[in-house]
Amino acid sequence: MKYNTIIFDFDYTLADATYGIVSSFNHAFSRLEIPGCDCERIKRTVGLSLDEAFVQLTGDEDKATINSFRSFFREKADEVMSKNTVLFEDTVSTLQKLKNDGINTGIVTTKYHYRIDETLNIHGISDLVDVIVGGEDVRVPKPSPEGLLLAIASLSTDLDEVLYIGDSLVDAKTAMAANVDFAAVTTGTTDREEFSQYPYVKILKNLSELFNQ
Structure with missing residues (x-):
């Protein structure tokens, strides 16, 4: 990768x-x-x-x-919210594989930071995510690149070494504004055709496809 x-x-x-x-x-x-x-x-x-x-x-x-x-x-x-949030079946395995491969992981969302902490704790996977940027951590929400750039800065990595993965056109616009690569996943309400209007490196049916060559 x-x-x-x-x-x-x-x-x-x-x-x-x-x-x-x-x-x-x-x-x-x-x-x-x-x-x-x-x-x-x-x-x-x-x-x-x-x-x-x-x-x-x-x-x-x-x-x-x-x-x-x-x-x-x-x-x-x-x-x-948190107690009724269900992780997708390949979420934990995807995060675990990335962690095992030495890849930094993060979450950038409009959802409250504390809500993400709460959900990850419930599922026992807080150790699989290196940085979280929630809605209350930024002045301007996505598609402003502020949150994504904040996460990247905290991990001390370069823009061309970052992939942002999301399920909405807001996410596609956020990646474009931050000048980082974007992979779409069609597990939300946005389909392949809608994503094709924006720059992307992959359109995935699910997170497991991230590892397909």
Whole structure:
């Protein structure tokens, strides 16, 4: 492998948190007396910041309402998110193989850093990830390259030795903005044709295909 560092998005790249995400959105909508959204519409917003997802789903850009939404979302997510997050079946083996091969690993996500810590601890794999950059660690969310560049800097590696793997066009745009190679994985809601609009080195059906020549 030409890379010494592989950095991943989290939701729908390493894990499926659909239950927690949908529950938290609809809990917040209920608290705000806003009609709920169906699962598929909500899933299409994963990868966006909570603020952007709220605007996309409701069309409401009122700052006070968005702040309330974020608070209500977190209220429910603290209860249900991590314990209902399911790792994909090849997530642990992929991270373990990378670790055994001496490759740096990281996670860059719009999800809260502490939530990722919590989930990795539940699954006993915190030692397989070298750096985490969450939504609260940056000033501007993806597709800004800020989080990805922060992770890369913390690992003291060069841009041309980094591969970023993600499941959404937000991830593709993030890699492009950071000037690092991108591999798409189609375990989320974005298909091969959509990814083909952006630079990529691989489009994977699952993480295990990362090791195919």
